[in-house]
Amino acid sequence: xxxxxxxxxxxxxxxxxxxxxxxxxxxxxxxxxxxxxxxxxxxxxxxxxxxxxxxxxxxxxxxxxxxxxxxxxxxxxxxxxxxxxxxxxxxxxxxxxxxxxxxxxxxxxxxxxxxxxxxxxxxxxxxxxxxxxxxxxxxxxxxxxxxxxxxxxxxxxxxxxxxxxxxxxxxxx
Amino acid sequence: xxxxxxxxxxxxxxxxxxxxxxxxxxxxxxxxxxxxxxxxxxxxxxxxxxxxxxxxxxxxxxxxxxxxxxxxxxxxxxxxxxxxxxxxxxxxxxxxxxxxxxxxxxxxxxxxxxxxxxxxxxxxxxxxxxxxxxxxxxxxxxxxxxxxxxxxxxxxxxxxxxxxxxxxxxxxx
DNA sequence: CCTAGTAATGTTATGCTGTAACGGTCAAGG
DNA sequence: CCTTGACCGTTACAGCATAACATTACTAGG
Numbered sequence: 001x002x003x004x005x006x007x008x009x010x011x012x013x014x015x016x017x018x019x020x021x022x023x024x025x026x027x028x029x030x031x032x033x034x035x036x037x038x039x040x041x042x043x044x045x046x047x048x049x050x051x052x053x054x055x056x057x058x059x060x061x062x063x064x065x066x067x068x069x070x071x072x073x074x075x076x077x078x079x080x081x082x083x084x085x086x087x088x089x090x091x092x093x094x095x096x097x098x099x100x101x102x103x104x105x106x107x108x109x110x111x112x113x114x115x116x117x118x119x120x121x122x123x124x125x126x127x128x129x130x131x132x133x134x135x136x137x138x139x140x141x142x143x144x145x146x147x148x149x150x151x152x153x154x155x156x157x158x159x160x161x162x163x164x165x166x167x168x169x170x171x172x173x
Numbered sequence: 174x175x176x177x178x179x180x181x182x183x184x185x186x187x188x189x190x191x192x193x194x195x196x197x198x199x200x201x202x203x204x205x206x207x208x209x210x211x212x213x214x215x216x217x218x219x220x221x222x223x224x225x226x227x228x229x230x231x232x233x234x235x236x237x238x239x240x241x242x243x244x245x246x247x248x249x250x251x252x253x254x255x256x257x258x259x260x261x262x263x264x265x266x267x268x269x270x271x272x273x274x275x276x277x278x279x280x281x282x283x284x285x286x287x288x289x290x291x292x293x294x295x296x297x298x299x300x301x302x303x304x305x306x307x308x309x310x311x312x313x314x315x316x317x318x319x320x321x322x323x324x325x326x327x328x329x330x331x332x333x334x335x336x337x338x339x340x341x342x343x344x345x346x
Numbered sequence: 347c348c349t350a351g352t353a354a355t356g357t358t359a360t361g362c363t364g365t366a367a368c369g370g371t372c373a374a375g376g
Numbered sequence: 377c378c379t380t381g382a383c384c385g386t387t388a389c390a391g392c393a394t395a396a397c398a399t400t401a402c403t404a405g406g
Contacts, residue, residue: 015319015320015321041353041354041402043353043354043355045354045355046354061391061392062391062392062393063391063392077355077356077357078356078357078358079392079393079394080355080356080357080393080394080395081355081356081357083392083393083394084354084355099272099273099327099329100272100327102275102363102391102392102393117312117315119315119316119319119321119323121321122324128319128321130315130319134311134312134314134315135309135311135312135315136308136311136330137310137311138307138308138309138310138311139290139308139328139330141307142290142292142303142307142308143292143330143332146185146188146292146301146303146334146335147188147334147335147338148188148292148294148301148330148332148333148334148335149332149333149338150292150330150331150332151295151331151332151333152330152331152332153328153329153330153331154272154273154327154328154329154330154331155312155326155327155328156272156326156327157309157312157316157321157323157325157326157327158323158324158325158326158327159316159321159322159323159324159325160321160322160324161319161320161321162319162320162321165320165322214382214383216382216383216384218383218384234362234363235362235363235364236362236363250384250385250386251385251386251387252363252364252365253364253365253366253384253385253386254384254385254386256363256364256365257383257384275362275363275364275392
């Protein structure tokens, strides 16, 4: 099963083959549109960092982003450069922080609600983003029962993606 | 109190008043029992770290644990001392790591399944542990649909506990 | 044009989080 | 006695993150 084009639900990227060039271009275009719409500036640094994250559906540590940013520029930027850009992207729903990995991924569901949940493959490092509501429904119910008011939910599953399960069957059934 | 008859399901601590001295003593006794049962050694360092975590239902960073361990001993132990003890406790279900905070809490549900979910109060720092199944059910379903095999799920909600909502009503709904 | 204000970047320095590697101690067992 | 294995002690360093301040760039108003 190579390419899927059914659009009934958002097909989660990350574990499925797709035209990544188009995926990347679309995400960048979406980011520009969002920034125009909200009066934000997608500066060169921010766009470069987003593009770095968009190179794959894996999560990158801030220092890896920083290294690639340095490589792209030919200079050696300092950590705050990367962190500020990442903070901007996360604050505006263009990227997400993966707490489990202390790392960042580009948002794979442009324009969506942005309470995503994530599946992290330990084999290949790919991260799939799925809508958070379904995953967090039970959590909301528990919170209501406790009188707890949820401001943000972190939902991250770690395991093996289909391809990695197929490659090393001993890791799961 | 809502007490289940024979499942042993406890009401979630952390946000509720309780006899914490007893809670702490019970957890320590449980830890000793678990270690005897499994042939593990609850050494002085490990017991001290567990006791430090049991001082409250808040999450503590490894270096804070380290400081308190040093205070308790009168010496100044190095990071690996704390990390090794914390790793032992986490590996054996006696404590949990809170990814969102890069910090650790004592397990509040001794003997339970150990795929907990957590609610973290931003106001007072308290952490309540709830059974993970309910919270992660939607996640499991999504994973099945994707063919993803979950090895571990991180489910952490950040927000306001009942007491803190009451104290500062502007922060909640 | 000039200027003042704001937002973003550049830079320095530092602190928190986590681990690799090696050596010492102690207990169990040949 | 000597090995083995588990744990602890220590050094050193790697990776993650931010405070604080200087500089640049854009832009709004005179």
